[in-house]
Amino acid sequence: MNPRLPRLGALGLVAAVIVLGVAPLSATPYTNLQIALVASYGVAVLGLNLVSGYAGQISLGQSAFFGLGGYAGAIATARGGWPAPLSFLLACLLPAVVGLLIAIPAVRLRGHALAILTLALPLIGVPLAKRYAGLTGGSEGLSAPMAQPPAWSGLDYDQWAYYVVLSVAAVLFLLARNALTGRLGRALSVIRENEVVAASMGISPRRYKALAFTMAAAYGGAGGWLFVYAIGFISPLELDLLLSVSLLSVMIVGGMGSVLGSILGGALYVYIPVVAGTVSPVRTTLLYGAILLLVLFFAPGGLAKAIHRLGHWLGPWLDRVWPRRNGGPPEPGTAATRSEGSVSSMR
Amino acid sequence: MLAALAALALTLSGCGRDQGGEGSATTPGISDDTVKLGISLPLSGPVSDAGQAQLGGAKAFYEAINAAGGVRMRDGKTRKIQLVYYDDGYEAARSVQNYRRLADQDRVLAHVGALGTAQNAAVMPIATQQGMPQIYVASGARLFSADQQKNRWTIGWQPTYETEGETLAKAVVDLGRPVKVAVIRQNDDLGSAFLNGFTKGIQGSQVTVVGPQTYEPTDTTVDSQMTNLAASRAEVLLSAVAVIRLQASALTKVRQLGWKPIVLLPAFTSGISTVLKPSGADAYFAQLYTTGFVKSPSDPQWSSDPAVREFLERMKKYSPEADANIPNAVWGYATAATMVRTLETMTDMTRQGVMDAVRKLQASDIPMLLPDVTVNGSRPGSSPVTATRLLRFADGRWGLPAPS
DSSP, X not given: OOTHHHHHHHHHHHHHHHHHHHGGGTSOHHHHHHHHHHHHHHHHHHHHIIIIIISOOXXXXXXXXXXXXXXXXXXXXXXXXXXXXXXXXXXXXXXXXXXXXXXXXXXXXXXXXXXXXXXXXXXXXXXXXXXXXXXXXGGGOEEOOOOOOOGGGOOOHHHHHHHHHHHHHHHHHHHHHHHHTTHHHHHHHHHHHOHHHHHHTTOOHHHHHHHHHHHHHHHXXXXXXXXXXXXXXXXGGGGXXXXXXXXXXXXXXXXXXXXXXXXXXXXXXXHHHHHHHHHOGGGHHHHHHHHHHHHHHHOTTOHHHHHHHHHHHHHHHHHHHSOOBTTBOOOTTOGGGHHHHHHHTOO | OHHHHHHHHHHHHHSOOOOOTTTSSSOTTBOSSXXXXXXXXXXXXXXXXXXXXXXXXXXXXXXXXXXXXXXXXXXXXXXXXXXXXXXXXXXXXXXXXXXXXXXXXXXXXXXXXXBOHHHHHXXXXXXXXXXXXXXXXXXXXXXXXXXXXXXXXXXXXXXXXXXXHHHHXXXXXXXXXXXXXXXXXXXXXXXXXXXXXXXXXXXXSSEEEEEEEEEOTTOSOOHHHHHHHHTTTOSEEEEEXXXXXXXXXXXXXXXXXXXXXXXXXXXGXXXXXXXXXXXXXXXXXXXXXXXXXXOOTTOGGXXXXXXXXXXXHHHHHHOTTSOTTSHHHHHHHHHHHHHHHHHHHOSSOSHHHHHHHHHXXXXXXXXXXXXXXXXXXXXXXXXXXXXXXXXXXXXXXXXXXXXX
């Protein structure tokens, strides 16, 4: 691979960080809210990716963990007055515990049986949320304004919420990426391919799957907490089965087994209804499905894979347009070396 | 490249945020010749028929006003109404996004006549924060009008579900003897409010409630709940089903089971052509009651009423794709009429001016409201429309019951 690509990638990342850091100061609350939502759904999709993308276990329960984390945050902070970091911990730990409990039977199952077991979670979750209305606000939902911009920042509610959500999401993404490029990621990919082979290599499929499940639940809960932080509201609809299915779909379209794919999945979930709405406000659901199908048609491995393939194509093109001189890449922007480079790169 | 990045960062940080309409020349949503209004509605999803009907009704009224020249406002200018609408698929997160979009990007004057209780409950604190009116919410939930101090940018429109339940209770209490009432209700606050109102109405009487059975709005059938209720052989059925297709299916099932109770229906699922005829309820049940505060366009008693004729003509002309027989179409139309009246009485051409006008509004001639049902925005803690009447089905139409 062209060694300049990682450099360009890093530069692009720095540019993105700068833009994301400065944008909310001049953008409307609407845009800030949308980007914060992309981050929170992205975290939930990343969790789902851990168990479904990397480990290959289909889970339809992610919305239940999302809702559990969201409600934990809303009730703890808005009702109980807990400080935000504490309620965040609760929002990650509570679903993690539930995820671990579910994982015990779940790791013994495969494929459809596992999907049905995880299906039970949102199906139980929604009526539970409605029933304990005293705690959860029932079907009318719970209003939970959690973001309190401190006076020294001079920021508005939506800007503060944006910064908090994006920072937390960034940390979570980095943690996941580190875990996945290391031993955990390798173990999970072996398990996904063939569990018997994994076992023979000394990797315990059950333990790693349980770990993936627990992490996925924790990430789902974190996503839910971030969601409530951004929107300031939660209702039983947020735990709905439809959300689980949607998260699964955008995960596949965004890119299975990919951190970038998770972010893209979050963006798809937030922006496709908006795009569909501009075409025809009455047919948004239909258009949503159509757009997902179209993307899959043109990028069967998901968008993230398509972007990686683009990178492979970009490398040789870059060399043609901006030739390297012998022995290494030139410093960007030094025109003086270009003529030398073009002579030496001619074969 | 680094230089380019630095330049980009500087430019971006240079523009501070435009803090809204107060400082700029034009106030949001009102220009010299246009008034911009916005709504977020469930145009797709489980209640899309109601959402599309609500939109159709509102569009029909606004377009008709525009065709006649526009709204004549107190500053002497006549303005056309521009309606901006987005779909929220009945999801609270999208309602909040749409509201923000209408407030920040489209900069509408007010968010008028939206549908969905949880969805608008999510928007309510944002409305208070952003200071854009969220008015005439098409929901019977009390919370929109209850605390006008805390939620001073929000107000509901129609009678609450509690009031409906209480009104229906009258029909049973008037029987003057011990009666069992079988109840099915939606498993959420809409359903509880209904039942609470009904329970309040039967307090101190000899009426008892059996059940209640519950259902979810996304259910495909309520057959098993109706079968359970039929087994009680109660004399009265309170079928507080809020989804049109489920109500039709519920009444069909009761008929098939051979159970013939007195039936009490909520207003929004009592349509003759949408519920009673398809289920055969109009011919089968001896006594059917509902409540009403608007005229039902498919009811023959209003066939020569000029307001109803005008409504049907306008629906056909401006919103042919919407179903005029769904009650939400009438609500959308009447809410739009209330809004236009509010615009006409505004003295201050700002968002705050809208709220002041809302709180002063008193009108007894809003089209499609039943006779003697008026709009009064000045009662604290109460929605603008509160009166609702008990109606009885007879001779193929809903009418006021004969005095006993």
